[in-house]
Amino acid sequence: MKKEISRKFCVAPMMGYTTPYARKLYRILSNNSFLFSEMIATKSLIYSKSRENIIDNDFNNPVALQVGGSEIEDLRKASKIAIDYNYDEINLNVGCPSKAVQKGSFGACLMRDKILVRNCMEALQNDKIEASLKCRLGLGKELNYEFFEEFIDEISKTGIKFIYVHARNAILSGISPQGNRTIPPLSYDFVKKIKNKFPNITFILNGGIKNLDEAESLLKEFDGVMLGRLIKNNPFILKEVDKKIFKEKNKLIDESIINNYFEYIKPKLGLESIFRLLSPLLSIFFSVPHSKTYRSKINDYMKDQKINLIEDLLIKFVSEKNLS
Ligand SMILES: Cc1cc2nc3c(=O)[nH]c(=O)nc-3n(C[C@H](O)[C@H](O)[C@H](O)COP(=O)(O)O)c2cc1C
Structure with a gap:
């Protein structure tokens, strides 16, 4: 059975950062934030001897396991592993622009093939766990709303309920993954427009949110927000989230x-x-x-x-x- 969970405030998946240890710290600081693992390649998830250390989830729910891959059988197995480890959601990475990830045929380059992404999402779906997607607005230097809408339209046919959008394009050659988090311009408007077009899908806005006041004000227009670097650089910001975003009483937080x-x-x-x-x-x-x-x-x-x-x-x- 899938649980009703708030995704109003999410901490973004970040490779090398959102380890099981970081998630423990984040959970100590905030009861309600929705957490993500770092992206784990499906092959590592299935075959790694140190799987336990990579994906341990010490009841830090609500939490999603993010995977990178495009092989259907592997994705099916990944979904079962996520259930075994008590994750609430399995998320497919269709946003990472790195060369290594492109070589493995996963990440942002999958946005070129919406039918394949649809098949991947169907492979992840299982009635015991939510299957979601994290994507960009598109590929290359030019923003193109029609491309984005056609992509989402194809994915919507799977009955997907949650899509996290890093609201900028990915540029697959000539700039680094870091550059891909700052150089392509943000367009929150695309997310606003897509949300109106597909009211049955919850779209979570990600990219460039600078502080909790901005997050709170964006929540007036968007279903949820996802923050990455702000939390990575100062996890203690999370201690304000339960009060400011979830309107809980001030939790006593000390040493x-x-x-x-x-x-x-x-x-x-x-x-x-x-x-x-x-x-x-x-x-x-x-x-x-x-x-x-x-x-x-x-x-x-x-x-x-x-x-x-x-x-x-x-x-x-x-x-x-x-x-x-
Ligand atoms: C160090 C680092 C690692 C990242 N690793 C991942 C990842 O594993 N999977 C993913 O979908 N996005 C990854 N991202 C992108 C973030 O999830 C997020 O989309 C991006 O940082 C924009 O959000 P922000 O402006 O709030 O940081 C990473 C970002 C950073 C800074």
């Missing part, structure tokens, strides 16, 4: 956030790299000014795996910089 997080990662030390375990918290140093001294101390402690000292230092940092 226990750090304690809870360390409680989760400490038993994993030795099984997983200390960097991967700590990186969801360490990204904060890039968005908070004057944190160099902390950063270099933590680097030293990381080399010696002094996890308790790192925990103490982070608690001090968070309270000194007024993050909690």
